[in-house]
Amino acid sequence: DGGITQSPKYLFRKEGQNVTLSCEQNLNHDAMYWYRQDPGQGLRLIYYSQIVNDFQKGDIAEGYSVSREKKESFPLTVTSAQKNPTAFYLCASSTRRNEQFFGPGTRLTVL
Amino acid sequence: DQQVKQNSPSLSVQEGRISILNCDYTNSMFDYFLWYKKYPAEGPTFLISISSIKDKNEDGRFTVFLNKSAKHLSLHIVPSQPGDSAVYFCAAVQTGTASKLTFGTGTRLQVTL
Numbered sequence: 001d002g003g004i005t006q007s008p009k010y011l012f013r014k015e016g017q018n019v020t021l022s023c024e025q026n027l028n029h030d031a032m033y034w035y036r037q038d039p040g041q042g043l044r045l046i047y048y049s050q051i052v053n054d055f056q057k058g059d060i061a062e063g064y065s066v067s068r069e070k071k072e073s074f075p076l077t078v079t080s081a082q083k084n085p086t087a088f089y090l091c092a093s094s095t096r097r098n099e100q101f102f103g104p105g106t107r108l109t110v111l
Numbered sequence: 112d113q114q115v116k117q118n119s120p121s122l123s124v125q126e127g128r129i130s131i132l133n134c135d136y137t138n139s140m141f142d143y144f145l146w147y148k149k150y151p152a153e154g155p156t157f158l159i160s161i162s163s164i165k166d167k168n169e170d171g172r173f174t175v176f177l178n179k180s181a182k183h184l185s186l187h188i189v190p191s192q193p194g195d196s197a198v199y200f201c202a203a204v205q206t207g208t209a210s211k212l213t214f215g216t217g218t219r220l221q222v223t224l
Contacts, residue, residue, distance in 0.1 A: 040120070041216055042117075042214035088152070098204050098212070099145065101157065102156070
């Protein structure tokens with residue numbers, strides 16, 4: 001089945017630790033995106049990548065980093081510099097059209 | 112600055128009746144609009160979209176209306192079903208900008224029996 005997978009579904013992190021969230025897609029989409037969702041808020045764009053080895057900051061990139069070494073993969077690292085990392089993180093991908101397809105999400109909790 | 116607004120955080124509708132979810136935007140450069148449905152702890156799923164060259168798009172029970180002069184769009188669900196209970200997000204994009212979607216804050220729809 002074609003789709004987007006995110007792992008793990010739940011992640012717990014101690015303060016001061018970096019953590020990496022996985023996102024893989026087999027849809028052959030060029031573009032990939034990372035969003036975070038907080039309670040009562042919409043989805044806010046963290047980073048996006050239109051092509052392998054290229055990525056741009058979104059609206060809330062501070063404290064996050066990404067890489068795009070393969071078309072299928074777009075991991076997100078939440079660093080210790082992110083002041084409020086507890087949130088629901090969503091990865092998406094798209095073709096040249098505007099519709100984005102989302103993964104199931106990872107809920108990150110900082111203890 | 113919230114460029115896409117969904118001013119109703121929640122909506123309750125009886126099964127079989129019409130659900131109308133509203134969305135307003137401020138950026139006149141947006142030319143493509145989408146609605147997503149989201150269940151708790153899951154990723155959003157695409158529902159329906161509309162280009163700014165149209166004022167209506169229909170897909171089964173779902174119809175999206177666009178009023179460009181008012182910078183307003185709405186999603187109509189007829190008839191509403193209990194399985195429609197979810198959070199609905201509208202999103203807008205200016206085509207040619209790497210498909211960067213701007214999302215509203217969502218409206219929680221509850222369809223009651």
